[in-house]
Amino acid sequence: MSRRAVVLGAAGMLGRLLVPALARAGWEVVGYDIADADVTRAEEIAPRIAAAHPQVVVHAAALTDVDGCERDPDQAYRVNAIGTRNVAAACRDHGAELVYLSTDFVFDGAKRSPYQEDEPVGPLCVYGRSKEWGERFVRELTARHYIVRTQWLFGPGGRNFVDTMRQLFRERDAVRVVTDQIGSPTATRDLAAALVRILEAGGHGTYHASCGGETSWFGLAEAIARQVGYRGRLEPTTAAQWNAPAPRPAYSVLRNYHLELTVGDPCRPWEAAVEEHLRDGAS
Ligand SMILES: NC(=O)c1ccc[n+]([C@@H]2O[C@H](COP(=O)([O-])OP(=O)(O)OC[C@H]3O[C@@H](n4cnc5c(N)ncnc54)[C@H](OP(=O)(O)O)[C@@H]3O)[C@@H](O)[C@H]2O)c1
Numbered sequence: 001m002s003r004r005a006v007v008l009g010a011a012g013m014l015g016r017l018l019v020p021a022l023a024r025a026g027w028e029v030v031g032y033d034i035a036d037a038d039v040t041r042a043e044e045i046a047p048r049i050a051a052a053h054p055q056v057v058v059h060a061a062a063l064t065d066v067d068g069c070e071r072d073p074d075q076a077y078r079v080n081a082i083g084t085r086n087v088a089a090a091c092r093d094h095g096a097e098l099v100y101l102s103t104d105f106v107f108d109g110a111k112r113s114p115y116q117e118d119e120p121v122g123p124l125c126v127y128g129r130s131k132e133w134g135e136r137f138v139r140e141l142t143a144r145h146y147i148v149r150t151q152w153l154f155g156p157g158g159r160n161f162v163d164t165m166r167q168l169f170r171e172r173d174a175v176r177v178v179t180d181q182i183g184s185p186t187a188t189r190d191l192a193a194a195l196v197r198i199l200e201a202g203g204h205g206t207y208h209a210s211c212g213g214e215t216s217w218f219g220l221a222e223a224i225a226r227q228v229g230y231r232g233r234l235e236p237t238t239a240a241q242w243n244a245p246a247p248r249p250a251y252s253v254l255r256n257y258h259l260e261l262t263v264g265d266p267c268r269p270w271e272a273a274v275e276e277h278l279r280d281g282a283s
Helices: 015-024 042-052 066-071 073-094 126-141 161-171 188-201 217-228 257-261 270-280
Strands: 003-008 027-032 056-059 097-103 145-150 174-178 205-208 233-237
Touching: 003 015, 003 042, 015 027, 015 188, 042 073, 056 073, 066 073, 066 126, 073 097, 073 126, 097 126, 097 188, 126 145, 145 188, 161 174, 161 217, 161 270, 174 217, 188 257, 188 270, 205 257, 217 233, 217 270
Parallel strands: 003 027, 003 056, 056 097, 097 145, 145 205, 174 233
Antiparallel strands: none
């Protein structure tokens, strides 16, 4: 029997990689993005999901512009929280399992060791709070769920730090980067592998899925600079000096503990994932 999955946010950075990854793993995949169905409109999303008869819905649609969310909280909550409520209710009504992509920004970043799935959340910014409210809707509305938190994503065809740095290194003699935010850069390819593995195993609950190790934005920029042979200056700065509209956790490394304890963690160390991305996307 063929297994069918719907991917919401199919045109996004994760979605565009996940659709073919699921297909390679034997799933029949239907991808929707905002042009097909707006998750904020329950009357659009429910019939779309019903018509596709999926066993699984992967909800990767979101408003991911963290500072944009801070400037327009209503839209952030509408898409990330209410939109997720609509998707979760539709999954419940149509008997589909739900995979909800969530974020390291649900944590407050006060720790200095990796966060496990069972630790208390405490989001600092609107984006994190809206995604965390989305998590609560998922837990309240459907037991057959996987909440998968990830972080610092990069991959082909999306706005991301790695590609932004590569571009800035072509254009500028000096680039300033924040030193005091620590995370783990994660390739969409590694996340897609983790999602396939989680779905195959079928154990519901909350998961962390990010690449191994940790670094700062500055450390990541240094690694990119080394690989592309940047001859300009990398200048350290702090989050306080940078003064972005949205506060971000100072430390948000995720430990993929649920994966480690069950089916194994397929994610590579971040350095290997970044190196591959820069090599394959070299132009
Ligand atoms: N990127 C990261 O570093 C990161 C880190 C942690 C967690 N995540 C989570 O991982 C998931 C995938 O992230 P991503 O980087 O692939 O995001 P992305 O590239 O921004 O893709 C999200 C997609 O959702 C679409 N969308 C926005 N509003 C919608 C609506 N109302 N209805 C339907 N679709 C809508 C977007 O369209 P538009 O482009 O037109 O807005 C976009 O195609 C998200 O849940 C995100 O919160 C991402």
